[in-house]
Amino acid sequence: MLVGCSNEVTTTDGMKLVEEGKFTFAASGEYAPFSTTNPDGTMSGFDIEVGEVVAKELGLEPVQKKFKFSSIVEGVKSGRFDAAIASHTITEDRKKNVNFSTPYYYSGPQIFTRPDSKIESLDDLTGKEVAVSKGSTYAKQAEQVTDNVILYDSDVTALEALSQGKHDAVITDFITGKEAIGKGLTIVGKEILGRSEQAIAVAKDNKVLLEKINKALEKLREDGTLKKISEKYFGEDITTLSSE
Structure with missing residues (x-):
């Protein structure tokens, strides 16, 4: 033992x-x-x-x-x-x-916003408020362009908050975002930031x-x-x- x-x-x-x-x-x-x-x-x-x-x-x-x-x-x-x-x-x-x-x-990380957002790419997130999950790799990507990174316990809750009008964007796995859209969240996918x-x-x-x-x-x-x-x-x- x-x-x-x-x-x-x-x-x-x-x-x-x-x-x-x-x-x-x-x-x-x-x-x-x-x-x-x-x-x-x-x-x-x-x-x-x-x-x-x-x-x-x-x-x-x-x-x-x-x-x-x-x-x-x-x-x-x-x-x-x-x-x-x-x-x-x-x-x-x-x-x-x-x-x-x-x-x-x-898979791969993707930017998600509300449908009325003009954000399309990582550069567009400069200075914006971006939500990500604690302990994920997405925080570092967000920190490349903004100091205003909000941490959530899960990607799903971050996406729910985005859909409800909070934050400018969320970076998460594109599959997770796709599933959230399929369940009715009012969000859209923007630039995919690579493969993981x-x-x-x-x-x-x-x-x-x-x-x-x-x-x-x-x-x-x-x-x-x-x-x-x-x-x-x-x-x-x-x-x-x-x-x-």
């Missing part, structure tokens, strides 16, 4: 796990349609289903943990969770604290688990499972580069 920073950690077949026989993964539950919180407190969504099928491939029982997005990476690093399956974009800063799997989906790779985060000292997750993801891509889950939530396959 090994002792982690926050929990006892069991080694199984070389994997370090929070709990024997279980795959404990974290998500925010505040990032529809990737993870949302159900009335009974459980989470559902694209990320959650990916976590469940990865656990099955690992031969482990899936255990979902809801946690604030801005603190999830630290939770993985400290051993509170086995992994984060929470739409984390692979960045150099995050790679200093955790290791990442191969990407399980591809989202992956599963694992503690740096948990290399065997990372290897097994990568093998699981490879199989789930090849047998069409990831594509099927993606099409269920988005109507298209966002799990391969060909969808870009």
Whole structure:
């Protein structure tokens, strides 16, 4: 039995796990349609289903943990969770604290405004009030052009505030914005600011688990499972580069 920073950690077949026989993964539950919180407190969504099928491939029982997005990476690093399956974009800063799997989906940040806004591009956000989610990569993009960055606990609540007349714009994942528009929010998408790779985060000292997750993801891509889950939530396959 090994002792982690926050929990006892069991080694199984070389994997370090929070709990024997279980795959404990974290998500925010505040990032529809990737993870949302159900009335009974459980989470559902694209990320959650990916976590469940990865656990099955690992031969482990899936255990979902809801946690604030801005603190999830630290939770993985400290051993509170086995992994984060929470739409984390692979960045150099995050790679200093955790290791990442191969990407399980591809996306990209986009500017969203109200329909009457004249904002079209990142340069148009100079000096404007821009809302983003705490702990996301979007804050740094906004900070390139404005000092007036408002932080929310989730992208969805930021978009809801924008739709209600608050702030000048929101920067978030284009899929999240697309889903919000489909649910009736009065917002429109403007410039897409690049492409991002989202992956599963694992503690740096948990290399065997990372290897097994990568093998699981490879199989789930090849047998069409990831594509099927993606099409269920988005109507298209966002799990391969060909969808870009």
